[in-house]
Amino acid sequence: MNNHYSEDQRRVIAPSSVQIELQFAASDVEKRNVFQFRYHTYVVEMAKQIPAADHESEQLCDDLDAWGDILYATVEGAIIGTIRINTGSIDDFPPSLRKILALHAFQDHPCQDGTPRFSYCSKLMVAPAYRSSSAFYLLVSKGYELFCTNQVQFAFTACNFHLFRLYEQMGFHRYADNFTDPGYGLLAPMVLPVNDLDYMRARRSPLFRIARKRGNVEQQSVQWFHATVDDRAPIVNSQLITPDELWSLICSHFTASPMESIPLLRTLSEAEAKLFFHACASLVRCHAGEELTRQGDVSYCYYLLLSGKLKSLTFIRPPKEYAIPGHFFGANGLLGHAKHTEDIVAATDCKILSLSGMAFQKFCHAQPDIADKLFQQNITLGWK
Structure with a gap:
């Protein structure tokens, strides 16, 4: 599931009064229009090199489209967003997808009718002019309604x-190893326990607006999830801990203060740095061999190495490595959308701090003074 935007696109905002309509793609014509919308979003707008893209017909589709529910949003007849949802038992999903989503770990969860059903959400995108509208929420909310109608306990997705x-706030959890999808980059599987209303309420999930209308729902699967999957996953959701707790975790990787080790922070006070990280950062574990950046791909993050070692596959004579905690690598996707200039892979298992450019846009509105300092420091450092 992907939702991207660029500097130029942020200047084009749809009026808040637009009427957005949702419908399912049933006819071949509707599906073709959706496939072309996908192509325009991923290949034309985002310049992704996707092997499955049909450049002659300008369509993007795959085998999951044959049995998935394809929902799309329109404004005055023009498609402005879409999402695809596949629902079934574990055997309905391709072996490759079952493996990367680790569906086998969920097949024994408590189920009222004895046959667990899962949903997989993918190809979620919204046109640039409507990324500040309600389109994203409407598509995801309709997806949640489908989960409930089909008695799905766990809905899965994968994202950069x-x-x-964004997805953790909705109620999704990271729970398994990252994987690479050609053309889409390094992704992490995420799962939504559909009946975990308490978690949605605590996270202030936008899905809680409709989830709370369901009344009393089955909780065995939720309890099973937290005891069997979530509590055992070595993953930290930075939004579930305080700024001080996140700062302490980050500091544990440095011999000196992060204020000294990370140039971007040097004009901030420690209190300001804590607020910045808590609003924008995600702690990420990567395994040796995973490709973190690829030449030509647009960057939507600002990456900092916390532990382990990275190496460049582009600059090899002499070898170029990243091994110092706090080292910035890749293109700066926090303050703009530059393209990566080198292929960087994890030489060892490592931990990185990913600062989301999307989250930073919200931070700019909430903390404009701190954001201005970061902009000025970025200019001083000459990072683009």
Whole structure:
């Protein structure tokens, strides 16, 4: 599931009064229009090099489209967003998808009718002019209604690092190893326990607006999830801890203060740095061999190494490595959307701090003075 925007696109905002309509793609014509919308979003707008893209017909589709529910949003007849949802038992999903989502870990969860059903959400995107509208929420909310109608306990997706905070706020959890999807980059599987209303309420999830209308719902699967999957996953959701707790976790990787080790922070007070990280950062574990950046891809994050070692596959004579905690790598996707200039992989298992450009846009409105200091420091450092 992906939702991107660029500097130029942020200047084009749809009026808040627009009437957005949702419908399912049933006919071949509707599906073709959706496939072309996907192509325009991913290939034309985002310049992604996706092997499955049909450049002649300008369409983007795959085998999951044959049995998935394809929902799309329109304004005055023009498609402005879409999402695809596949629902079924574990055997309905392709072996490759079952593996990367680790569905086997969920097949024994408590189920009222004895046959667990899962949903997988993908190809979620919204046109640039409508990324500040209600389109995203409407699509995701309709997806949640489908989960409930189909008695799904767990809904899955996968997203890039800069989207972690967005989906974690909705109620999704990271729970398994990252994987690479050609053309889409390094992704992390995420799961939504559909009946975990308490968690949605605590996270102030936008889905709680409709979830709370369901009344009393089955909780065995929720309890099973927290005891069996979530509590055992070595993943920290920075939004579930305080700024001081997150800062303490980050400091544990440095011999000196992060204020000294991370140039971007040097014009901030420690209190300001804590607020900045808590609003924008995600702690990410990566395994040796995972490709973190790829030449030509647009960056939507600002990456900092916390532990482990990275190496460049682009600059090899002499070898270029990243091994110092606090080292910035890749293109600056926090303050703009530059393109990566090198392929960087994890030489060892490592931990990184991913600062989301999407989250930073909200931070600019909430903390304009701190944001201005970060902008000025970025200019001083000459990072683009």
